[in-house]
Amino acid sequence: MGITKRVTLIISVILFLNLLSIFVPQAIVGKTVNASNASYIYAPNLEITNPPIDADGEIELTSAVAEYIRSVFANYRGYYDEIRKDVDQDAIAGRYTSNAFAVQQMHDYATVFSKGHAADGYFGHPVKHHYLRDHYDNPMIDNSLLPYTGGGEHHFVVIWHCDTATPYPGEYCSTCGSYTGLPYSYTRTNTMSTNGYTSPDSSGYAFVGFQGYSPQFLDPTGYGNNNYANFVSYLYYCLIQYDMSLNSALREASLYTLGTYDFASTWLYQLKIGYNPFNLMPRDTRIRILGDGYLEVA
Numbered sequence: 001m002g003i004t005k006r007v008t009l010i011i012s013v014i015l016f017l018n019l020l021s022i023f024v025p026q027a028i029v030g031k032t033v034n035a036s037n038a039s040y041i042y043a044p045n046l047e048i049t050n051p052p053i054d055a056d057g058e059i060e061l062t063s064a065v066a067e068y069i070r071s072v073f074a075n076y077r078g079y080y081d082e083i084r085k086d087v088d089q090d091a092i093a094g095r096y097t098s099n100a101f102a103v104q105q106m107h108d109y110a111t112v113f114s115k116g117h118a119a120d121g122y123f124g125h126p127v128k129h130h131y132l133r134d135h136y137d138n139p140m141i142d143n144s145l146l147p148y149t150g151g152g153e154h155h156f157v158v159i160w161h162c163d164t165a166t167p168y169p170g171e172y173c174s175t176c177g178s179y180t181g182l183p184y185s186y187t188r189t190n191t192m193s194t195n196g197y198t199s200p201d202s203s204g205y206a207f208v209g210f211q212g213y214s215p216q217f218l219d220p221t222g223y224g225n226n227n228y229a230n231f232v233s234y235l236y237y238c239l240i241q242y243d244m245s246l247n248s249a250l251r252e253a254s255l256y257t258l259g260t261y262d263f264a265s266t267w268l269y270q271l272k273i274g275y276n277p278f279n280l281m282p283r284d285t286r287i288r289i290l291g292d293g294y295l296e297v298a
């Protein structure tokens with residue numbers, strides 16, 4: 001063996017040992033080691049001021065929370081292969097689908113956070129589809145994700161837009177040959193627990209969304225000086241910096257920003273009949289935790 005070959009061999013052994021020392025502790029603490037992880041954070045920041053849904057500062061606060069979530073992933077999930085934040089004009093419908101395509105091509109575990117507005121419509125199909133409203137108010141329709149999500153790589157998804165957790169289970173659409181709604185189109189399971197907080201299903205998938213209106217980040221929670229931006233930031237702080245399960249992180253975020261450890265008793269969790277914060281249409285409203293409250297983000 002020539003010197004060059006021997007040096008190359010030694011270097012590759014050292015590299016291998018380094019890899020082991022990185023990966024073994026993760027195996028010991030029980031973390032699932034995936035080949036490739038990715039986190040996507042969106043803030044389309046479509047500003048709606050007439051009617052006055054987005055108060056002064058809502059857009060800036062949303063961007064700040066998106067940056068906070070990006071930073072906790074960057075600081076505490078350094079092994080992720082992709083941590084991507086798309087805000088304002090970068091948060092367009094085609095970016096949601098191209099990121100899902102990237103997951104299909106390159107990653108086997110993905111998380112998504114998005115905050116903004118939403119609506120639903122038929123788009124010529126026999127049942128309603130849900131859509132997110134992107135920066136230019138173009139629709140990111142639930143079914144546009146279907147070509148890219150069949151592998152079930154999206155394990156933890158938080159979509160802080162209106163109505164993102166309804167209907168669930170999704171309705172069958174004969175035109176699509178599939179089910180409606182973002183919980184299904186991201187996770188590709190239509191059988192998650194519909195109450196993943198009190199009845200976690202151990203599926204390894206969790207979807208956090210809303211029935212009715214999602215509260216604005218500037219809205220006060222009624223506890224101290226907190227608003228819902230604080231709630232979401234605490235949630236990610238506990239999930240990512242402290243590796244808590246979703247349910248534990250919900251309880252901690254609840255304690256610090258809603259004033260009680262009993263998350264199920266909070267304003268956010270309880271169903272509000274005819275909630276109508278914007279004097280638009282009364283909507284029965286609550287946060288919904290679908291799937292696995294035991295989930296820890298990889």
Ligand SMILES: [Zn+2]
Binds near residue numbers: 125126173177
């Ligand atoms: Zn359809």
